C-alpha cells in the first residue's frame with residue numbers, strides 16, 4: 703500500500719477512522735447521514751474506488767492486530783504505541799474528582815508546569831489510548847486539537863463521565879451469541895464470515911472471534927471504552943498541569959505556562 707493513494711483528504715479521513723475505530727465504524731454509516739451523490743465522508747467515485755481497495759486489503763489481513771497496524775502504518779499516521787517501560791506514577795494525594803471540581807480549578811490554570819502536565823498525560827494512562835502531541839495509542843480519538851473544540855467544562859466532562867457523550871466512531875459494540883455469550887468490544891474486522899472484536903481497549907492484540915452465523919444481536923454499547931476515575935490518583939497540582947497541557951494543545955509557550 704502506498705501513501706499516495708491516501709493523499710486525498712477523504713482517504714486520509716477513512717484511513718484515520720480505520721486506524722482508530724476499525725472497519726465497521728468507518729464503512730457502516732447510516733445511509734441518511736451521507737450527502738446525496740457521495741459516499742461516507744463525502745468521497746467522490748474515484749475516492750470510493752481507492753477506499754474500496756484499502757478496505758479489501760484491510761479485510762484480507764485476517765489478524766485483527768496486524769490489520770490495525772497495517773492500516774495505521776500504511777497511512778503513515780503512526781507507529782503502534784508501546785509504553786516505554788512502566789508508566790510514571792502520580793504523587794497525589796488523589797481524590798474522587800468530579801466535573802464540578804475540575805471546572806472550579808479554572809482560576810488556577812496559570813503558571814502551570816508543562817513538563818509535569820506531559821508526565822501526567824502518561825501517568826493517568828491517556829497516552830495508552832489517545833494520540834496527543836505526536837505520540838499515543840489509537841483506541842480513542844486523537845486529542846491534539848481538543849482545545850479547539852472543547853473548553854474546560856467539556857474536557858472535564860469527557861474525562862470524568864466518559865459515557866455521557868460517546869463519539870460515534872469510537873463506540874464499542876455488544877455482541878450476543880446464540881449460545882448466550884456476551885462480548886463487548888470494538889469490532890475491527892467483518893471479513894470471511896466472522897467478526898473480530900478487540901475486547902481490551904488498552905491492548906489490540908486481545909481479540910475475540912465470532913462466526914456471523916452464531917450472532918444473535920449486535921448493539922452499540924451505552925458504556926464508553928474509556929474507563930472512569932482515571933484522574934483519581936492525581937493531586938490538585940497534577941490535575942491542573944494535565945488540564946493545561948491538554949487545553950494548550952501541548953504548546954509549552956502557551957500563556958498558561960508563563961511563570
Ligand code: HEC
Nearest residue numbers: 826827828831841842860864868869872903926927928932
Ligand atoms: C482505555 C482507553 C482510554 C484511556 C486510558 C483514555 N481514554 Fe479517552 N477516550 C477513549 C475512547 C474509546 C474515547 C471515545 C469514546 C467516547 O467518546 O467515550 C475517548 C474519548 C475521550 C475524549 C472525548 C474526545 C472527543 O473527541 O469527543 C476526551 C477529551 C478524552 N477521551 C480524554 C482522555 C484523557 C485526558 C485521558 C487520560 C486521563 C483518557 N482520555 C484516557 C479511550 C480512552
